[in-house]
Amino acid sequence: MKKTEFFEHLLEALEPEEEISLDQDTDLREVEEYDSLTVLSIIAMTDEHFGVTLSAQDFKEITTVQSLMDLIGADQFE
Amino acid sequence: MPILTYSNLTIEGIAACVPKSVVTTNESAKDLLSEKEISKVIKATGVEERRVADADTCASDLCFKAAEKLLQEMNIDRNTIDVLIFVSQTPDYRIPATSILLQKRLGLSKNVAAFDVNLGCSGYVYGLSMAYNYALQPNVRRVLLLVGDTATKFVSDKDRTTGLLFGDGGTATLVGKKEQHPISYFSLNSDGAGEDALKIESGGYRNPSSLDSLKEVADEDGNVKTAEQLYMNGAEVFNFTIREVPNDILTLLEYAEQDLTQVDYLVFHQANRFIFNYLAKKLKYPKEQIPVSIDKFGNTTSLSVGLTIVNNLREIINKGENCRLLLSGFGIGLSWATALVDLKGAYVSELAEI
Numbered sequence: 001m002k003k004t005e006f007f008e009h010l011l012e013a014l015e016p017e018e019e020i021s022l023d024q025d026t027d028l029r030e031v032e033e034y035d036s037l038t039v040l041s042i043i044a045m046t047d048e049h050f051g052v053t054l055s056a057q058d059f060k061e062i063t064t065v066q067s068l069m070d071l072i073g074a075d076q077f078e
Numbered sequence: 079m080p081i082l083t084y085s086n087l088t089i090e091g092i093a094a095c096v097p098k099s100v101v102t103t104n105e106s107a108k109d110l111l112s113e114k115e116i117s118k119v120i121k122a123t124g125v126e127e128r129r130v131a132d133a134d135t136c137a138s139d140l141c142f143k144a145a146e147k148l149l150q151e152m153n154i155d156r157n158t159i160d161v162l163i164f165v166s167q168t169p170d171y172r173i174p175a176t177s178i179l180l181q182k183r184l185g186l187s188k189n190v191a192a193f194d195v196n197l198g199c200s201g202y203v204y205g206l207s208m209a210y211n212y213a214l215q216p217n218v219r220r221v222l223l224l225v226g227d228t229a230t231k232f233v234s235d236k237d238r239t240t241g242l243l244f245g246d247g248g249t250a251t252l253v254g255k256k257e258q259h260p261i262s263y264f265s266l267n268s269d270g271a272g273e274d275a276l277k278i279e280s281g282g283y284r285n286p287s288s289l290d291s292l293k294e295v296a297d298e299d300g301n302v303k304t305a306e307q308l309y310m311n312g313a314e315v316f317n318f319t320i321r322e323v324p325n326d327i328l329t330l331l332e333y334a335e336q337d338l339t340q341v342d343y344l345v346f347h348q349a350n351r352f353i354f355n356y357l358a359k360k361l362k363y364p365k366e367q368i369p370v371s372i373d374k375f376g377n378t379t380s381l382s383v384g385l386t387i388v389n390n391l392r393e394i395i396n397k398g399e400n401c402r403l404l405l406s407g408f409g410i411g412l413s414w415a416t417a418l419v420d421l422k423g424a425y426v427s428e429l430a431e432i
Contacts, residue, residue, distance in 0.1 A: 037122045056313040
């Protein structure tokens with residue numbers, strides 16, 4: 001998947017109230033909408049598009065968007 | 079367990095009862111969350127309101143009312159009930175088993191076999207398979223399955239992950255014999271490795287009740303609860319659900335040589351709306367054929383599948399058409415179960431309240 005396409009999916013999962021832009025270096029923990037509810041949306045999104053089912057443990061390790069992409073697998077991105 | 083199959087048995091009738099008291103999410107969350115957060119929670123969980131039992135009402139009372147209504151309306155001779163199963167995680171007493179007290183309250187024969195089963199969100203489907211299994215015995219005429227819980231009594235209303243989610247209720251389901259009825263299929267599963275995803279840590283015999291276990295403690299997100307109230311890791315539960323539940327459904331259907339197009343309704347445990355919407359998407363099953371009761375009753379734990387049948391499918395089943403149901407319960411344990419049953423000819427009683 002193209003990275004830009006992935007960022008769009010991630011934005012859909014986060015459903016930010018105000019427009020925000022995401023890139024690899026965005027720290028997800030600083031995104032207001034990143035909480036226990038949107039984590040479910042992210043799990044669903046990675047399951048649907050990558051066949052990767054993230055666990056609660058995985059989310060303890062997630063910091064930036066890049067760290068989430070690393071968990072999904074570098075080979076999944078163009 | 080290998081897939082279970084039952085011939086010449088059926089669900090004869092189902093009833094459910096919920097507490098009268100309606101608690102809206104808007105009202106119960108107003109001290110806990112901002113208005114914006116509340117609407118976000120309602121959108122994700124789907125819980126607009128739920129029913130909450132008062133201090134004097136137990137799961138057994140809700141099941142008793144449902145059972146009385148069902149037996150009276152169906153004009154059932156109580157002496158034909160040979161087994162009474164009570165599935166619940168909120169019994170009347172630590173001991174003895176609540177099912178035995180219900181034998182007396184319901185005026186059932188002393189020859190009845192009565193026992194309790196401690197299961198949560200998979201409980202209705204598991205309980206149904208146990209009822210079928212006893213009903214299979216040539217001398218057993220009927221099995222009465224009571225599934226009920228008052229989960230609102232073991233959650234903290236200061237915990238955002240659980241405090242706004244659960245609702246109470248009780249169901250009564252009568253299983254009996256019926257020649258030429260379509261075969262029923264069950265798949266039952268367990269994974270104790272996930273015991274920490276949903277748990278009440280103290281108050282049992284591993285960590286007995288103590289002054290410490292009654293102290294309110296705040297977690298890193300500011301949720302406050304005691305060790306005798308429910309902990310839930312939503313991400314872990316969701317991860318487990320999407321890993322296991324669709325596969326279990328497809329395995330069962332494959333065994334039954336049927337597919338989802340032959341299923342009239344897919345009745346999911348009402349965990350939260352987001353979860354079953356995603357399961358529907360993953361299974362490519364039409365959302366319109368997934369009945370939703372979580373909006374009015376919350377996550378009703380063990381009884382959600384039975385309550386949803388009564389609340390959403392009563393008229394359809396009473397007409398005797400399109401009654402091929404796939405039932406799916408999943409959650410605490412971890413434990414999950416799938417059933418394919420045909421409710422043609424079953425009687426569904428109108429939802430009762432106390």
